[in-house]
Amino acid sequence: MKILIAAAGSYGDVAPYTGLGARLREAGHSVALAADNSYTRLVRAAGLEFRALPADPRREEGAAPGGKRELMRRAAAFVRELGPGIAGAAAPGTELLLLSATTAPLGRHVAEALGIPALDLPLQPNAPTAAFPPVVTGTRSLGRWGNRAAGRLSLRIVDRLYADGVRDLRARLGLPPASARALRRRRNADSRPVLHGVSPALVPRPADWRPGLELVGNWWPYTAPDATLPSELEDFLAAGPPPVFVGFGSMAAGGRDGRDGEGSERLAATVVAALRRAKVRGVIQSGWAGLAGPADGADILTVGEVPHTLLFPRTAAVVHHAGAGTTAAALRAGVPAVPVPVTADQPFWAARLAAVGAGTGAVPFRALAAENAVDHLAEAIGRAVREPSYRDAARAVARRMEAEDGADAVIKVVGG
Numbered sequence: 440m441k442i443l444i445a446a447a448g449s450y451g452d453v454a455p456y457t458g459l460g461a462r463l464r465e466a467g468h469s470v471a472l473a474a475d476n477s478y479t480r481l482v483r484a485a486g487l488e489f490r491a492l493p494a495d496p497r498r499e500e501g502a503a504p505g506g507k508r509e510l511m512r513r514a515a516a517f518v519r520e521l522g523p524g525i526a527g528a529a530a531p532g533t534e535l536l537l538l539s540a541t542t543a544p545l546g547r548h549v550a551e552a553l554g555i556p557a558l559d560l561p562l563q564p565n566a567p568t569a570a571f572p573p574v575v576t577g578t579r580s581l582g583r584w585g586n587r588a589a590g591r592l593s594l595r596i597v598d599r600l601y602a603d604g605v606r607d608l609r610a611r612l613g614l615p616p617a618s619a620r621a622l623r624r625r626r627n628a629d630s631r632p633v634l635h636g637v638s639p640a641l642v643p644r645p646a647d648w649r650p651g652l653e654l655v656g657n658w659w660p661y662t663a664p665d666a667t668l669p670s671e672l673e674d675f676l677a678a679g680p681p682p683v684f685v686g687f688g689s690m691a692a693g694g695r696d697g698r699d700g701e702g703s704e705r706l707a708a709t710v711v712a713a714l715r716r717a718k719v720r721g722v723i724q725s726g727w728a729g730l731a732g733p734a735d736g737a738d739i740l741t742v743g744e745v746p747h748t749l750l751f752p753r754t755a756a757v758v759h760h761a762g763a764g765t766t767a768a769a770l771r772a773g774v775p776a777v778p779v780p781v782t783a784d785q786p787f788w789a790a791r792l793a794a795v796g797a798g799t800g801a802v803p804f805r806a807l808a809a810e811n812a813v814d815h816l817a818e819a820i821g822r823a824v825r826e827p828s829y830r831d832a833a834r835a836v837a838r839r840m841e842a843e844d845g846a847d848a849v850i851k852v853v854g855g
Contacts, residue, residue, distance in 0.1 A: 440853065443533045444472045444560075445525050445542040447492055451688060451764035452541060453478050454660035455562060455636055457485040459537075461661045462846035463853065473528035485661035492524040511600065518545070518601050522608035525549050535853065540565060544601040545608055552612035558852065559633045562763050563784050566633070566652050567591050568645035574787040587647075598623060632852055638767060640839035641791050656843030657767045662746045672722070672750070675740045679720050681755040682740075683820055685710050686724030687779065687804075688762050703729045709807050710758075711739055713816035719755060719824055748772075756823040758816075760804070761785040761792070770797060773837035775829030777819045779804050796832030799823050 444460055446453045453474045460470045464486055471488035472478075482489040522545040529536060529549050538546040540561035550557035563574045567590025569583035581589055598619045609616060617625075632651040639654045667673070676682070707723070707730045714721035721739040723732045732739040747765065751757060751772035759765040761778035766788040769776045776798035778789035792798030799819045806815055823829050 441469045441532050441534045442471070442537060442853070443490070443529050443535070444470065444487075444537040444539075445492070445528065445546050446472065446474050446539040447521055447541045448539070449688065449762075450478075451762045452539060452562070454481060455658040455764055456537075456539065456560075457481055457487065457661040459560075459636075459658040459846050459849060460487045461485045463850060466850050466853075468853070471528070471533075473525065481661075484663065490528040492528060493520050514600055515603055518604035519607055521545060522548075522604045523611060526552075526608065526612060529553060537849075537853075544597065545604060548605060548608050548612060548614060552614055558631070558849075560636060560658075560849065561633070562636045562658075563787075564635055564637055564642055564645070564654065565593075566645075566648055567594065569647050570643075570645040571787075574784040578786050578790040595619075595623070634845075634849055634852065636845050637763075638770070638836075638840050638843055638845075640836050640843070641767070641770065641795060653848070655848035656840065656845030657764075657771070658845050658849075659748065659768075659771075660746070660764070662748050666746055666749060668745055668749050669742070671736075672740065672742055672745065675720075675722070675736070676753055679738075681753055682720035682722045683714060683717070683756045683758060683824065684722050684724070684750065684754045685714070685730075685758040686765070687726050687728055687730070687760040687781070688765055703731075706807060707731055709812050709816065712813045713820060714739060716813060716817035717820040717824070719820060722750070722754070756820060756829075758820065761789040761801070763788055766792060767840075770833055770836045771840050773830070773834035775799075775823040775833050777802060777816070777823050779807065779816075795836055797829060797836055799829065 442463060444456045446456045456472055460472050464470045471490050472482045473490040473492050474482065475492050479489050525542055525546050526549045534555055536546050536550045536555065536557040537560050538557055540563060543559045547557050565574065567587050569587050572581055572586045572589050573593035576589060576593065580586060602619055630651055632653065634653055634655045636658045637654045638656050642654060644654045706728060710723060711732055723730050723739060723741045725731060725741060725743055732741040747768040751769055751774050754774055756775045756777060757769040758777040758779060761780040762785060776792050778792050778798050778801045780786045780789040780801055781804040789801040793800055799822055802816055802819050806812060
């Protein structure tokens, strides 16, 4: 079968689908992955055909923030550009669309126009439930009724964000107009499966979800069988006790996409001071924030993009922004975490880490700019490294995750 996976967003929104795509290819399917051009090498390294999407979330890098209204305006513009891109990527003989949370509200219309099936594969548990509030709204429960109501409201906000893009895309594809209400009724009546790339060891499946909404386990970024860590990193790991990894992924120094040079220097200085105060060695990943540790590299080494699957099992703890992918990767390695959530779904994952006992209480990203930031972060790192309960809990979750095969669940639904 000719399959197109469409994903858009930051590294954590795209990379998991490279591993899934590789497994589908091994099962005998022809697989292409559509994403923005910055992921060309990542996709092709997994043996997948790359198809370009025009929308790049980093294009606004350095743009001044303008509040929620400006953020929504920029997001809507991103969506209107994304729709035609998905349609163009799907055109050459695609027989099945696999859609991320970002691309699904548009990709479903492309599938309708082409007369082919589509399967939603989100990386977050985004269907309304009484068990917890929407993952992007924070961690405070609103009660069973309130959580479900907030979940439905969250979907309506997404509908509003995508409304112009959907209208333009349906007209472009020659489909009849459809109101947001009509599309919502159609979605609510849909009984097709939705497979979430989430481990039920971290988030138990909500009891009030309809049949077909499943948490199947994570999809992992593709790592070549012969992949190795850079020699400089190997030498550093061999030179002393396991270090603490610190990385904030696609989060910038100011807590938003885009790089702030002065903010990066302040953040790096806080991280270095906290690692040294906790008396641990460290590996700092530069990420979108452009972090850089000390030049001598004696006790702290700065690295670029490296496979988490190879590095994390050799660390003492992982300090991260609590993105879905990094959270799962640290748990898979059986390593305790210090979550430093910034925005969106990150507080949710930080709370889940604490709930399973594998992470310390969250250190909010904004707290790293406070006067006591070094003490606060150092204390959390020290507890993660030295209190056995965190590692014991992480290893227990890792054993459960080892029994999961999220890619196989997709293959069974797709066939092959």
